[in-house]
Amino acid sequence: MKKLVPVLLLLVSCAPLRPLVMSDRVISDQQIWQNEVRISGVVRVTRQGRLTILPGTKVVFERIDRDGDGIGDAELRIEGELVARGTREQPILLTSAAADPQPGDWKFLYFDYARKAELEYLISEYAYSGVQVHFCRAQIAFSEFRYNIDGVRFSTANIRLTDSYLHHNRHGIRYEERGGKGGVRHNRISDNQIGIFAVTRGVGRTLFELNDIVDNRPYQVKMGLQQPTALDFPRNWWGDVRGLSAETVFDQRQDRALGRVTGSNPLQQPVAAIRWMKESDR
Template identity: 30%
Template sequence: MKSRCFICALLLLALSGCAMSQRPVTGVLFGEILWENTVYVRGDVTLEEGATLHIAPGTQVLFLPPLEGEDLLQVHPFFPGSELIIRGRILARGTADEPIVFRSAQADAGRGSWGAVNLRQSPEAIFSHCIFTQADSAIHSFDSLVRVEHSLFENNLVALRFNTSDIRIEHNLIRDNAAGIRFHYGAPIINNNHLVDNGKSFFITSHPRDYLIRNNNILRSREYSVVFGEEVPEDVQMADNYWGSTDPAQIEASLFDGRRLAYLGQLIYLPAATQPFAEAGPSWIR
């Protein structure tokens, strides 16, 4: 009897995933949920506390424009457009052959066409071998436990944005976003990522602490490699990263810190790596 109930439960879970791939997901989600194939998201969709969302390898999560009354949460810490608001657990583990894609349902839409995967006190959020594009803030996290690895962030307004979160960001390609990584407070480990052609590669807005940022390639930032917000009076340690040059004048020209405004701290970038880290970024995409 127990085995029969277990098989039935698995069947219902699989069927619920298939059903969601055929019609837009809206409203509030509860329980154990499986997404696979193609899933359309419309409006502010909330995964409630205690629920778990599993996303299968190869899944495409496509964000539709919200209908009237479906996008009531638009002011920060939420965003205009359809978004996933995660209060439970999200496990998005793709593979090199079958990455999970988060993008607009309109293939040629620009940055900011959908809101965010918005983590709100999530006890576990794992993203591996994922592709994020066309978002306002592709991953936004508050007070959550997050792991982001071996993924691509491209053509977003902000790739990764967080505060007061325990977050590991490792082996990702963060390319051609208006801002790459934006954060304050929190306890980030940001290691072995390849950041290239972003407007601002790092935007540190307020009192960073308990952070480790090293072994990253930070290249060809269109505006600045690192920007300090007004609430960063302390120095910030970012030694052992590669800046595309070993010339201090060239590196410092890409920084907006106490070298420009006296009340800000300074970025401590020495010792700087003398060559790019070959292992930085995901091995499956360059």
């Protein structure tokens, strides 16, 4: 019997790699995803569930629009645990199944009161939100969020976002602090329409420092309608030795009900964030 085990393992490893296909599904046990997973509905990992996604896994979301709001409805919702650690050579990819993919093809990877949220070397693209984190802790590192409406979005969360690349989204980061706190460091946030969108109830408990925040047009930082408190984004590189330009900020200067945005102690040169990424991919 013992001799059979290696043979069986060999057979399994040589089996044709058919994608795992799922529509609406609830995961309440421990599961491991690898190779390719195709999702055409809402996959929910419950409070008791634990999902591990292995390096090199491709999670492909079909474009479905059940409520006709123009936003894809396929999503991965985590209430239990998700550990998705790729590697530099074999990142995990979350993407759209569409032949001509567009932002919003699928809804989001969504952490809601999750027990564990750990992402490393993960690429999330063509979603409404590359990732959303609410009412929990999350660690996101060495990851890339591109071609989404919101790259990374969080609310009432304790988030640690480091060494990641957020680009070509409508909002690089969109957040509602609401008592949450965290650190956003050593990231490159570039070529989004809005680099950082501080929607509401921010008081500066989420520290954005040592990031390269460049070429986000029209605004590097924008305050939402209900953000009356001033916010500082210290020690970042803004693409200019003079620091954060008022022209690239939407704050009290446009709407007196808002607080003021500052970028104190601006860096005089790039942080050289995302050094882990190949030069050709930056």
